[in-house]
Amino acid sequence: MLVSPKLMFENCYGKYGIAAVNVFTMEQVLALFRAGEKASAPFIVQLTPKARNYASPGMVLAMVNAAADLYKDAVFAIHLDHGDESHIKDALDSGGYQSVMIDASHDDFANNVKRTKRIVQNAHELNVCVEAELGVLGGVEDDISIEEKYAKYTNPDEVERFVSETQCDSLAVAVGTSHGAYKFSGNQGLQFDILSEIQDRLPGFPIVLHGGSAVNLQEIKRINNSGGILGEDASGVDPDEVVKSIGYGVVKINIATDTRLLWTRVHREFFRDSPDLFDPVIPGSEYMDAYEEFMVHKFNMFKANGKAKNFN
Numbered sequence: 001m002l003v004s005p006k007l008m009f010e011n012c013y014g015k016y017g018i019a020a021v022n023v024f025t026m027e028q029v030l031a032l033f034r035a036g037e038k039a040s041a042p043f044i045v046q047l048t049p050k051a052r053n054y055a056s057p058g059m060v061l062a063m064v065n066a067a068a069d070l071y072k073d074a075v076f077a078i079h080l081d082h083g084d085e086s087h088i089k090d091a092l093d094s095g096g097y098q099s100v101m102i103d104a105s106h107d108d109f110a111n112n113v114k115r116t117k118r119i120v121q122n123a124h125e126l127n128v129c130v131e132a133e134l135g136v137l138g139g140v141e142d143d144i145s146i147e148e149k150y151a152k153y154t155n156p157d158e159v160e161r162f163v164s165e166t167q168c169d170s171l172a173v174a175v176g177t178s179h180g181a182y183k184f185s186g187n188q189g190l191q192f193d194i195l196s197e198i199q200d201r202l203p204g205f206p207i208v209l210h211g212g213s214a215v216n217l218q219e220i221k222r223i224n225n226s227g228g229i230l231g232e233d234a235s236g237v238d239p240d241e242v243v244k245s246i247g248y249g250v251v252k253i254n255i256a257t258d259t260r261l262l263w264t265r266v267h268r269e270f271f272r273d274s275p276d277l278f279d280p281v282i283p284g285s286e287y288m289d290a291y292e293e294f295m296v297h298k299f300n301m302f303k304a305n306g307k308a309k310n311f312n
């Protein structure tokens, strides 16, 4: 069942977190819906411009809708992650999205406001929610690459003005997470003092955490033991800190890197252990099983399990 992220955020604020998961392939889409239904947890399916360019926008959206037909008890929303003006226009014109993100966070404040405001006006006419971003996240993901030295925390003094001028529905903040597998290089984790100041200025307003993957070192080691050469200094967000952030107004936690590492680990180990096989269906099924288990664990961790019934 499709549910607006607005309703999800009203329901979960301060109590549990909504996992927002980036999908690129059929296996990821199916396994996400399986996990959502199994845990009875509401979730957000995220499509990035890269995913839309890879499979084609119509194909990737059709996969999500086909999965929704198969898993009728799944409670979910479809969101365009890190949209630019052209992808947002296309998503709004073609329909099927409950929410879009305009990422103008690399612009200065005035331009970010200007670009975000324009998108909000167009999207709200169609009842589509808008996530905006203030502050700059470091790291590498899809077509985004920001060196750590250019990353900057969200300034709490700017958030009220930004939200009131743009009328965005949720706000992605930079409070210590980054994109990709190498978060927190020489860093100290989530900045709860900043999150707390943001919550004081925007009480009840939905806050979004990008770069919410945990980047489990055991997974990195298994990838490297099966032929990978990932840096073992890779690190993600401490899951306990993510859970704690829910009490500070974080409603949506974005996950992409962890499901990619899982894909890499399952396939590397499969081909290392079965060098005589070449059937994509076999590792594909193993990946879906592992993905489902991983996401059920995340839903439980975010205390979202069993919450789908709140939307019936």
Ligand SMILES: [Zn+2]
Binding pocket: 082, 179, 210, 211, 254
């Ligand atoms: Zn992001």
